[in-house]
Amino acid sequence: MRLPGWLLGLAAVLFLLPSPSGAQEVIDQRRSYVVGTGDVLSVTVYRAPDYSSVVEVGEDGTIVLSLIGKVKVDGLTPPGIGDAVAARLREAGIFRDPVVNVLVQSYRSRTVSVLGAVGKPGEYPLERGQIRISEMLARSGAILGLGGGSIHLMRSDGSQRTIPAADVLSGGVDLVLAPQDTLIVNPAPSFYISGEVQKAGSYTVEPGLTIGRAIALAGGLTPRGSRSRVRITRQDGEEERTFKAKEGEDVAPKDLIVVGSRLF
Numbered sequence: 001m002r003l004p005g006w007l008l009g010l011a012a013v014l015f016l017l018p019s020p021s022g023a024q025e026v027i028d029q030r031r032s033y034v035v036g037t038g039d040v041l042s043v044t045v046y047r048a049p050d051y052s053s054v055v056e057v058g059e060d061g062t063i064v065l066s067l068i069g070k071v072k073v074d075g076l077t078p079p080g081i082g083d084a085v086a087a088r089l090r091e092a093g094i095f096r097d098p099v100v101n102v103l104v105q106s107y108r109s110r111t112v113s114v115l116g117a118v119g120k121p122g123e124y125p126l127e128r129g130q131i132r133i134s135e136m137l138a139r140s141g142a143i144l145g146l147g148g149g150s151i152h153l154m155r156s157d158g159s160q161r162t163i164p165a166a167d168v169l170s171g172g173v174d175l176v177l178a179p180q181d182t183l184i185v186n187p188a189p190s191f192y193i194s195g196e197v198q199k200a201g202s203y204t205v206e207p208g209l210t211i212g213r214a215i216a217l218a219g220g221l222t223p224r225g226s227r228s229r230v231r232i233t234r235q236d237g238e239e240e241r242t243f244k245a246k247e248g249e250d251v252a253p254k255d256l257i258v259v260g261s262r263l264f
Contacts, residue, residue: 030128035073035081036109037061043085046099051089054105068092078102112177114140116185117149132174133163136183144169148188148204156180189253193218196225196259205253212247214257221259229260 035041037057043065045051055063061074063081068088073081082100089098107125115121119141133151137144142165149165156178165188167173177183191214194200198219211230215221232249233242233256251257 030104031079032077033104033107033110033128035076035078035104037074038108039104040106040108041073041078041081042103042105043081044101044103045085045089045095046101048095048098051094057109067094078104110179112136112179113182114142114185115182116152117143117187118185119143126177126179129176131177133168133177133183134171134174136177137168137185140183140185142185143187144185148206150186152184152186154182154184191251191253191255191257193257193259195257196222196261198222205251205255209251210247211245211249211251211257214251215247215259222261224261225259226262227259229262231258231260232256233258 035057037059039057040054041057041063042054043052043063051066053065055065057063057073060070062070062072064070065085065088068085071081071084071088073084076084079102082102085102086095086098086100089095089100104127107127110126111123112126112131113123114136118137121140124136124139133153137151144165151163151165151168153161153163153175155161163173163175165185189205190202191205191209192200192202193214197215198221200218203214203217211232212227215227215230221227227247230245230247231242232245232251233240234252235254245257
């Protein structure tokens, strides 16, 4: 069953609302984040602000801290990095029992690219586990119309899949994203209708859409409109052709439909 656009939009909003335990879950997931090259870390030593710093993970997977030098952090979680830094501070005789807190300030090693019909294309961080396609679409401002269009998912392992946007928004197919995945958002195909109709404009091409149904979507005919005087301009490959259409004619993406007026 095809859900109406407003219901799909509502489903998407409800799906993204956090559960009562969502805040704690996000904190736990961020603590389990595996740090990698390019991430920016905030390293804080309790009651020793002079030893706190903001550092970037280098290509060799290390960070450089004053007095103790390089610390290998690639592949560790923030708590694990805190333990490693604390151990180095003890070994250097700087602190007897330091408390080190590490937060990821900028997630750069684990990102997903979002392209196509979105308001803000670019790279987005996977700052925690279990980030799904629907959340990434919300972050990037995906432009999907009334639940139409599709999402092309290109995995980092080379596999690809195209998913109807309606399936994602309804929660039927909402996959967990992995680092270096790419999402390409394809808007719903549309057509344009003008002439002797009540509401000229652009509308979504749905499966089985005919000229008669297209006229109905545009609010029906004006008093001067004629169903027998409808012409379509259609792109066929590199060529464009214009022809007279009957009411039962199927509408194709990018069609320009012009409804003419009665002769008298």
